[in-house]
Amino acid sequence: MNKKNILISGGCRSGKSRHALALGQKFTGRKVFLATAEIFDDEMKSRVQKHREERSDDWITIEEPLDPLAAILKEKDKADVILLDCLTLWVSNLLLKYDDEKVVLEIVNELLEALPVLPCSLMFITNEVGGGIVPENKLGRDFRDLAGLVNQRIAEVFDEVVYMVSGIPVKIKEPIQQNGAGNKKSTHEFSKEKKQGLYEAIYQRRDMRHFLPDPVDPEVLGRVLHAAHHAGSVGYMQPWSFMVIQDPEIKKRVADNFSEASREGAERFEGERKKLYESLKLEGIQDAPVNICVTCDRNRSGPNVLGRNTMLEMDLFSTCCAVQNLWLAARAEGLAVGWVSILYPERLKADLGIPDSIEIVAYLCVGHTESFYKKPLLESAGWGKRLDLKDLVFYDRWESKECDNPLLLPE
Secondary structure, eight states: OOEEEEEEEESSTTSHHHHHHHHHTTTSSSSEEOOOOOOOSSSHHHHHHHHHHHOOOEEEEESSSSHHHHHHHHHHTTTEEEEEEHHHHHHHHHHHOOOOHHHHHHHHHHHHHGGGGGGGGGEEOOOSSSSSOOOOSSHHHHHHHHHHHHHHHHHHHHSSEEETTEEEEEEEOOHHHHHHHGOOOTOOOOHHHHHHHHHHHHHOOBOOOOOOOOOOOHHHHHHHHHHHHTTTOOGGOOEEOOOOOOEEEHHHHHHHHHHHHHHHTTTTOOOOHHHHHSSSOOOOOOTTTTEEEEEEETTOOOOOOTTTOOOHHHHHHHHHHHHHHHHHHHHHTEEEEEEEEOOOOOHHHHTOOOOTEEEEEEEEEEEESSSSOSSSSHHTTSSSOOGGGGGOOOOOTTTOHHHOOOOOOOO
């Protein structure tokens, strides 16, 4: 069975679990049953035991009432399908633990953000709790509303949604089928595993500020720079150079440069925005064992460069492609990278002995980290949020949304 994410919803005792287990028989690989129920009394113990007996022996049971994402990430490369039973109990557990709808939704969003790079199929079971009597207490009403909102978010991003009615599955959402060339696969596409690795590096790349003092393996860093050197460049001029900086004295001078530039930058903001700016950690120059200054030699191929005559900045853009290659390769190697842009460039040139004719494109901090940020640091701090892609895609004319064959954008 091809990878597919299926949400199975319905009322109490409507046959949701039985239908999910039946769908599970179509998967031939490792099957994981992720249980969110907690056993507090004999009655619940009996229910759980009955559910276990209904499952065949090829299901591996993992109990995780609060953090199913951790279990999913641990099993994603081994499992063919992961069945979560159930979403409603998980939301209930979170609400009882945190008593904060915002916190619960943030945790749910973390799960949703991980979905695009998961190689395995998912089946989530949930309950429709809004069709009965209005709860008499506030906690009950809060839970009902929150469970309904979570169901909506999951249903929006899952490929298929099934509603169980008296044991009968009714499909209320199916994968959109494209006609013609849209269905044709390229003979040049990567394998599923290779594509997974690429997208995982892209989605999990972070601009890091926290580093461990552990040294960076020279062989690993060599591979990272080799990947950077294989970026595309206008006229194949390869205008980049990479200065690897490890001298503590040089790093201190660069850090002093940053401190002065940052103080000036703070004065451009006022009130709460200024306070937030001053609270942010915006560099790891001296913490990171390695700094890399990426430069652009705009004269490397002479005055006439194929493809640069009408867009003179193309050599700078090419160097940015090298920086992105470096960043993604570093993430794949488990190395953290942070781009420091709050610097006086002429002072940096003087400290590094860079000629006037050479342009500085990026100053990067590179090293190991205890953990990568779950979200971009500025998003977590409340400085900004990711824009909606659908608002940034136009067709044929600037800001035109009219198109006979619009793109299918992932959530």
